[in-house]
Amino acid sequence: MVQYIRNRLDASFAALSDATRRGVLEQLGRADASITELAEKFHMTLTGMKKHVGVLEQAGLVTTEKVGRVRTCKLGVRRLEEEATWIERYRQLWEARFDELDKVVEELKRKEKVDGRKKRE
Amino acid sequence: MKNRTTAERKSERELVVTRTFNVPARIVFEAWTTPKLLKLWWVPKSAGVSLLSCEADVRVGGRYRFEIGHETSKSMAFFGRYIEVTPHSRLVWTNEESDEGAVTTVTFEEEGGKTLLVLHELYPTKEALDRATAGMEEGMLESFEQLEELLVTLGASVGRS
Numbered sequence: 350m351v352q353y354i355r356n357r358l359d360a361s362f363a364a365l366s367d368a369t370r371r372g373v374l375e376q377l378g379r380a381d382a383s384i385t386e387l388a389e390k391f392h393m394t395l396t397g398m399k400k401h402v403g404v405l406e407q408a409g410l411v412t413t414e415k416v417g418r419v420r421t422c423k424l425g426v427r428r429l430e431e432e433a434t435w436i437e438r439y440r441q442l443w444e445a446r447f448d449e450l451d452k453v454v455e456e457l458k459r460k461e462k463v464d465g466r467k468k469r470e
Numbered sequence: 471m472k473n474r475t476t477a478e479r480k481s482e483r484e485l486v487v488t489r490t491f492n493v494p495a496r497i498v499f500e501a502w503t504t505p506k507l508l509k510l511w512w513v514p515k516s517a518g519v520s521l522l523s524c525e526a527d528v529r530v531g532g533r534y535r536f537e538i539g540h541e542t543s544k545s546m547a548f549f550g551r552y553i554e555v556t557p558h559s560r561l562v563w564t565n566e567e568s569d570e571g572a573v574t575t576v577t578f579e580e581e582g583g584k585t586l587l588v589l590h591e592l593y594p595t596k597e598a599l600d601r602a603t604a605g606m607e608e609g610m611l612e613s614f615e616q617l618e619e620l621l622v623t624l625g626a627s628v629g630r631s
Contacts, residue, residue, distance in 0.1 A: 435603045440477030443487045443589070447475050449511035453501045454493045
């Protein structure tokens with residue numbers, strides 16, 4: 350879990366290290382925008398903007414959706430945060446249970462071996 | 471080393487958890503179907519609450535009831551009935567606390583002396599699953615909160631310039 354958060358944070362901070370990408374996030378904080386609109390706003394080529402958006406998307410900071418020929422970008426941090434939270438918590442609950450169950454079954458196995466030896470003697 | 475536990479949302483209404491145990495299926499099955507053994511692991515110590523009572527009549531149509539809480543405060547009860555009991559391989563039970571309860575299927579697959587346990591929860595609707603897991607969102611991860619704060623600060627400072 351810690352590793353997962355660390356990886357996500359590394360990706361996030363790396364994404365934030367670029368001034369254009371910070372600008373894009375700030376822009377998307379005000380309103381969703383298409384790649385074309387963002388490229389125009391930041392005086393960049395479409396290809397260049399696609400790359401930046403790709404990095405932000407990888408870091409989970411932005412989500413994009415293509416409708417027809419237009420790809421719309423929006424801030425994505427909240428949704429990913431929630432997703433990571435509840436499923437991971439759910440997993441951790443079961444993991445904690447299963448760690449205890451592990452001890453119980455290992456103990457049963459040990460007893461079985463001892464009893465087996467006794468029977469053979 | 472302990473084995474990995476995985477959890478996944480399979481569909482709008484389904485959650486699946488898996489874990490391998492390094493013992494034969496009959497042993498894992500015994501730990502799931504014997505109340506005094508269930509009591510040892512169902513509520514992990516790290517949960518901060520204890521299992522006050524644990525009744526489980528593990529046969530088709532038999533009921534279970536677990537009460538969880540602190541000695542002093544009000545307890546929470548989980549209850550329902552077993553609808554399928556196939557020794558060493560499969561257990562299915564319902565949850566009857568509300569009409570949004572899941573049907574849980576646990577399968578035990580043995581291979582080479584180890585057991586792959588697959589737990590599958592099927593909720594009646596997407597909304598029921600969402601509500602059941604909503605409580606797990608409480609206490610957001612601090613790191614993500616910090617990141618979000620950073621984004622807000624960043625937005626504000628860029629906005630001013």
